[in-house]
Amino acid sequence: MTRLDLTQFPIIQKILYSRWPQFLVRAITLAGFIFTILAGILGSIVGSHNFAIIFVWIAWWTALKLFFIPFGGRSWCSICPIPMPGEWLQNGGILQPSGKGIGLRKKWPKVLRGNWLQAGGFLMVGLFGALTLTSARITAIILLAIIVLALLLSLIYERRSFCNYLCPIGGFTGLYAQAGPVEVRVKNAKVCAEHAEKTCYNACPWGQYPLALKSSANCGLCMECLRVCPTDNIAVNMRPWGSDFGPKTKHRLDEAFLGLVMLASVLVDSAVFLGPWGQLKTAAYEIGSIPWFIFAGIFLFGALVVLPGFYAASVWVANRMGNIQNSFRKSLSHFSQVLVPLGLIAWIAFTVSFAFVKFTYILPVISDPFGWGWNLIGNSNTAWVGETTTFSLFFQVILLSLGLFWASRVARQISDSTKQALPLIAFCAVFNLSLLWLLIG
């Protein structure tokens, strides 16, 4: 496959190699993170006039899905402020490791490995989303809890255990980063094989060994390996989208679960936030009420039983259509690759409806971040109700078709025959049709 190694350009190589540019960006995101928490706690109770709501749920959440992941894989993780304080303590230094860090550096328990907890966290986002999405206070409290939790865990466990196993957004970006166009790989495997020290593995906050990297799911693009490699043997490649998929790549059952949770979440979010059913919205919002328990029950049943059941059925049929009989469990993991392009494009299409309409809220909260009646840049109170345009509807139709094309292609690539791919394609088609109906029907 074609790859373009960015480190061959001296300027890019310098930018990536130096710790300063990344450090400065992370210093800004950390300050922004703290500012967001303060805005959420001190600012207006009215969501549309609170920086925390608009910047987390409109600006950042949109940028993540429309920009960071599709064009940079886990690029957000490389500038995410959440693990910063913990990492300083682990490293004993802010700019670079000093070797005098503190922390117990325990290994993350084996039973909790994989994406299971992240998928669970994402289910929580879906269950409590209507409240967190609209309450600046709750948003701030969650952000605060996350950064404190990340700090505590980094004192107990080694490296970025929080990012690897707990962070729901880490699960989201990791899953879809497999489809992204950026990867960190070694230039020459032979050089690594002869190098006994593994400086890169020791330096990697994510616990990855670059020579063994086959998937970008767990690489946070932090560039530490690049910086410590004594032989300059690390490449940062631009690659075709979807390069991590293939008939031989290894995938786990928890990836399949995470992928299915994401699909269920995008359907439920579309129905709750973009649908015309007011009672559903109220049920999702009034946490603890009887309608909410019904909503939660249906949501969990859909996400844990219906959708996985449907997926499992199509995998079972596909398995029987194949030339070689794999174990069912192995097939469930193997075919989960199909869920990645399908889900990524589905989230992008959802975001077009969800966020484009609300973009006029962004300038006013820069002008008056706390809703205290400021007018810093003269744009306070300029938000309007917004509308979906004909363009955005067509854009969504094209996006969803593209997603179906991509998922079908992956399904065919990882199957023995067209016949084997068809059940999976049917699964994707039904999912896409449901989302199409929710978004433009």
Add this chain to the structure above:
Amino acid sequence: MKKELLARLIIILFISLAIAIPVIGRLKLSVNHNNVVELHARMPENGGWSLSTIEVKAGKPLKLHITSDDVMHGFSIGKSDQPALEITPGEFVDTTLIFDTPGRYTFYCDRWCGPNHWRMRGTIVVTGDNQTSQPEPQPLFLKLGIDIDSPSDAETIPSKPVSAENGAKFQHLLPEYALQRDTYNATSPAKLWMRLRKESTLANLPDSDLWDIIAWIWQQNTTNDQVINGQEIFAKNCAACHGETGEGDGVMVRGLPVWDPGNHNSGNVMHEATGEGLVRPPDFTDPIHLLGVSPALLEGKIIRGGMGTGMPYWGPIFTNQQIDSLISYLYTFAWNTRAKNSN
């Protein structure tokens, strides 16, 4: 090591900046707003006005910085003709009020914000030495000793639509008292009709012509401007319960039991926000209700509210002129519509 120090300084600088913006902003706000009262409007279910009482000295400006925390509200001063302010969620409105006369004033929300909207009231206490304010004159219903809670349906109603124009033809036959303002105020249309029925000069007129006369008398006691004014007040304040057509089917009283004169006398029990015991208002288009009540009684109901029915008290809100206009408008429901068969 120098680099590490620089990095730490940068982090401290950025975080300080992130913290300084809201802190300095808040401090500046409180300095600028030294004499300013910040008032938050919230639905009664969310706590109502953030301040229930505001104190100010007579003649001194009261600067208010008002916003809403949930839905659209309004800010208005009771018994005044000042236009209301629209309070939009998340946006601030500034206003300055000056009260010359010491006393207690009501501020209230004038936009319907749920079934308990009318509870969104607060008090501005204006203190001062010159207690020149005169006590309000006693409302007519108290002077006349009308029991506004007793059943008051009309003893008789017209059997066909009335025509004030036709009634005007017989004005020369009327006794003097029929045209007096006091008679209008204190008498219900049905009572006046029965009184006139007994007049020998009108003995030859059929019942329907006599009803036309009553309609004409009621018309004489009001002006077109009053009716228009009353209609505006009704639409804004009353229609959410009484219905836009006066039928008692407003959006706020859906699901409540239908009004029944028998349970209209439940004493001085104030009903809480639960809505327990509340009823639908009567159907004003059924003349049996309005033709049985005098303007003084209507005024009493408006000022004091209907005990135990959910009808709020509007005494601190409306001026006397506004109440008069509202009463004028209310009777148009009874006159303008076809008599309903109340059996």
Add this chain to the structure above:
Amino acid sequence: MMRQSPNILKQNKLKQWTRITILLLLCLVILFVPFPIPDAPPTDRHIRIEASMFQFTPSEIKINKGDHVTVDLVSTDVVHGFSLDGYNFELKADPGQTSSGSFIANRTGVFRFRCSVACGNLHPFMIGKLQIGPNLLLFRGIILGFLAIIVALLSIKTKK
């Protein structure tokens, strides 16, 4: 032999580009070609829509193209608004004061209408649907989806 190979490569590339062009044209046809569906005769529509936190009732409305639509907006709890996507049509109603307006439904498709007066936490998601004529875009989307599957399957075969 060695000389020919760049030519074959060029030819293959040309073939590939022709295919992509044809595919793109096909997509454009699916998305934009007019469907010969007869419009129902336009009528006068009087629609009463009740707005409460955070629901329009009815929230899904179907009408025909060219209909003269009058909307009565009735708020049942707090002040609500009604803003129709794609049409410059907005209403605002206080409880007890029905607000009315009319427009001619001259654009077909499904249009969302949303509350335009902040009415609480879920206000940004208070949405309803107005379908004017058939929802052609949905059918176009479905056909495009089938095309996507076929092209995906073919794209792998041609590679082998």
